[in-house]
Amino acid sequence: MQNLYGNPHSGSASSQLSTRRVEDVRLRALRFFQADPDDFDLVFVANATAGIKLVMEGFRELQGDFWYGYHQDSHTSLVGVRENACEHCCLGGDEEVEKWLEAQPRSVFDSSNERGGLFAYPAQSNLNGRRLPLSWPGRLRSSQYQPNDKIYSLLDAAAFVSTSPLDFSNASQAPDFTVLSFYKMFGFPDLGALIVRKDSSWPLVHRKYFGGGTVEMVTCMNESWHMRKQDNLHEQLEDGTLPFHSIIALDSAFDVHEKLFGSLERISSHTSFLADRLYKDLSSLRHANGRTVCKIHKDPRSSYRDSLLQGPIVALNLQSSRGECISNAEVEKLAAIRNIQVRTGGLCNPGGVASCLELTAWEMKRNFAAGHRCGNDNDLIGGKPTGIIRVSLGATSNIQDIEAFVEFVREFFVDDCCYPESKTENPKADTSFYIESLSVYPIKSCGPWQVPSSMAWDVRPEGLAWDREWCLVHQGTRAALSQKRIPRMALIRPHLDFEHGVLRIRYAGRLPLSLPDEITVPLSADHEQPHNPCAQHTKMCYSSRVCGDSVSAYTYNEPDIAAFFTAVLSTPCTLARFPPGPQSTTRHSKLQIQHPPSSARTRPPSSQQTIP
Numbered sequence: 148m149q150n151l152y153g154n155p156h157s158g159s160a161s162s163q164l165s166t167r168r169v170e171d172v173r174l175r176a177l178r179f180f181q182a183d184p185d186d187f188d189l190v191f192v193a194n195a196t197a198g199i200k201l202v203m204e205g206f207r208e209l210q211g212d213f214w215y216g217y218h219q220d221s222h223t224s225l226v227g228v229r230e231n232a233c234e235h236c237c238l239g240g241d242e243e244v245e246k247w248l249e250a251q252p253r254s255v256f257d258s259s260n261e262r263g264g265l266f267a268y269p270a271q272s273n274l275n276g277r278r279l280p281l282s283w284p285g286r287l288r289s290s291q292y293q294p295n296d297k298i299y300s301l302l303d304a305a306a307f308v309s310t311s312p313l314d315f316s317n318a319s320q321a322p323d324f325t326v327l328s329f330y331k332m333f334g335f336p337d338l339g340a341l342i343v344r345k346d347s348s349w350p351l352v353h354r355k356y357f358g359g360g361t362v363e364m365v366t367c368m369n370e371s372w373h374m375r376k377q378d379n380l381h382e383q384l385e386d387g388t389l390p391f392h393s394i395i396a397l398d399s400a401f402d403v404h405e406k407l408f409g410s411l412e413r414i415s416s417h418t419s420f421l422a423d424r425l426y427k428d429l430s431s432l433r434h435a436n437g438r439t440v441c442k443i444h445k446d447p448r449s450s451y452r453d454s455l456l457q458g459p460i461v462a463l464n465l466q467s468s469r470g471e472c473i474s475n476a477e478v479e480k481l482a483a484i485r486n487i488q489v490r491t492g493g494l495c496n497p498g499g500v501a502s503c504l505e506l507t508a509w510e511m512k513r514n515f516a517a518g519h520r521c522g523n524d525n526d527l528i529g530g531k532p533t534g535i536i537r538v539s540l541g542a543t544s545n546i547q548d549i550e551a552f553v554e555f556v557r558e559f560f561v562d563d564c565c566y567p568e569s570k571t572e573n574p575k576a577d578t579s580f581y582i583e584s585l586s587v588y589p590i591k592s593c594g595p596w597q598v599p600s601s602m603a604w605d606v607r608p609e610g611l612a613w614d615r616e617w618c619l620v621h622q623g624t625r626a627a628l629s630q631k632r633i634p635r636m637a638l639i640r641p642h643l644d645f646e647h648g649v650l651r652i653r654y655a656g657r658l659p660l661s662l663p664d665e666i667t668v669p670l671s672a673d674h675e676q677p678h679n680p681c682a683q684h685t686k687m688c689y690s691s692r693v694c695g696d697s698v699s700a701y702t703y704n705e706p707d708i709a710a711f712f713t714a715v716l717s718t719p720c721t722l723a724r725f726p727p728g729p730q731s732t733t734r735h736s737k738l739q740i741q742h743p744p745s746s747a748r749t750r751p752p753s754s755q756q757t758i759p
Contacts, residue, residue, distance in 0.1 A: 156388065168391070168395050190342075192338075198324075199224050199225060199227075199326055202265070202301055202326075213265060214234045216236045218267070219237055220499045223496070225268075264297065264298035269306065272458075274462055274496040276306075277446045277456070278456055285321070300324070302322035305327050305328045306331070307458065309331045309541060321344060323343070323347035329397055336396040336400065341384075357375060360376075408542050421548075426443065429441040429443060441463045443461060460538065462503065465536070472530070476523075482555060484634075490537045490539070493521065503535060504531060538552060589615075589617060590619065590639060590722070593641060618724075619722060622721055628720055639655075640652070640654070648670050652666050652668070653665050658715065700725050
């Protein structure tokens with residue numbers, strides 16, 4: 148049984164085979180980064196964030212606490228360490244770091260021999276791809292000449308190593324702790340690593356927690372005592388059973404990566420060429436009136452032709468011909484239609500996005516108060532975007548990808564016509580504009596229903612009548628589903644049938660044979676009437692999350708309704724309805740009943756009125 152692998156913390160043949168394979172892969176990973184196993188140890192972790200937490204746990208246990216400094220371009224995984232430090236400082240740019248290094252940073256704390264310090268920064272900004280000096284750890288180490296003053300360095304290399312080699316052949320210049328994610332390099336397996344200079348391992352052995360095979364002996368009854376393993380640092384830090392199948396898979400990932408791409412040096416050269424081409428093509432886009440289309444967030448010191456200064460990431464915002472910012476959420480949704488994968492938002496880099504968009508702390512707090520949340524569509528507040536669009540290139544990217552993205556931007560966001568400025572002082576007085584057609588979206592994020600041209604329609608303070616009256620919610624989390632995450636929701640087509648008092652729902656895609664062609668729910672919003680057919684479909688009112696807001700919604704209890712939506716979307720979900728009455732937000736809820744004035748034209752029943 149040569150391929151039977153067991154728990155490494157045992158003496159069986161399968162367990163010993165796992166242990167041997169894990170140690171072979173550990174050595175191969177170290178050699179991949181030119182790290183001598185006599186000088187470095189590699190600890191397998193779930194991802195880069197888990198490695199950062201492991202370092203933080205060690206420093207947290209120091210008797211004198213610890214000082215923490217981090218670069219403003221740090222990922223939130225690095226920023227979060229500050230909550231466990233007795234003192235922390237955000238260094239606002241490369242110039243601040245340089246001044247800090249020249250001013251002998253050992254002076255940031257007192258002479259207590261138990262107190263340590265930690266300086267963290269990314270090798271590459273995950274926001275705009277700018278690469279930071281890899282010389283800082285060596286300079287930090289050489290600037291400290293008093294044994295009681297020790298500041299360690301923590302390098303976040305997760306974004307950097309996906310397209311660029313990292314060389315630790317000179318241990319004296321290497322960071323004390325380096326974190327990375329293998330899945331960002333190879334796509335699989337979901338695994339990370341913490342690489343530790345053995346001469347700098349002292350803070351990590353102070354970690355109090357132990358679990359699984361990290362100890363030699365533990366007593367529990369009359370005396371609480373334990374002895375940690377002493378042979379290797381990784382044995383003290385890898386709590387519980389290692390994901391040995393994933394680690395063994397990492398060996399194959401190294402093989403495939405080498406066969407496909409040769410080396411990270413080749414990938415670096417390839418992606419730098421593509422990024423430079425993308426940057427130039429996007430920079431050249433102009434509206435017909437001459438305004439630039441793309442505002443690219445590139446550090447003036449960076450060059451896409453120099454991989455030491457810039458990684459293959461283009462960060463940008465799009466602007467209309469009037470100079471107004473275009474919603475990033477709109478861009479991302481349209482990109483998904485073209486099968487283009489981009490990332491938008493703050494990208495878990497608060498300092499970087501604040502610097503690029505010139506957002507102050509009070510503005511970011513105001514944006515939060517105005518409803519902006521991570522991942523929602525509320526991304527233009529006060530005329531300024533709350534995040535950016537990130538286009539990342541990798542080993543498999545090619546020139547056709549560049550051309551496709553540039554053409555996508557040109558098709559959807561470049562104005563080819565010059566529109567004359569309106570001479571009318573009051574735009575409302577211009578009668579040359581009229582509504583050609585009107586559509587509402589009865590179920591949030593699903594398909595539209597076009598209002599008949601002969602039918603008048605209510606416009607309320609919270610929006611159009613019958614618009615987003617319903618939503619689909621996940622049966623586990625109660626969070627509202629969105630087309631951003633489940634594009635197939637666009638194929639769900641609701642129809643408002645006022646004559647029969649029902650909402651008819653069809654699916655425009657291929658239906659399983661077991662499902663009906665159509666389901667219906669009553670339009671009546673009165674959930675208190677015993678004779679109301681809607682009552683048999685609804686349960687108690689739940690609190691649901693809709694675009695970051697907490698909104699009360701009645702969830703339909705009919706099994707056929709849940710089965711229909713679950714089958715067509717491949718997600719456990721059901722239909723929910725926002726009840727009448729005031730809510731915490733007017734964007735996704737209905738206000739009090741408002742009876743429309745009489746009209747000579749046919750008017751639909753209000754969404755707040757009972758359908759007989």
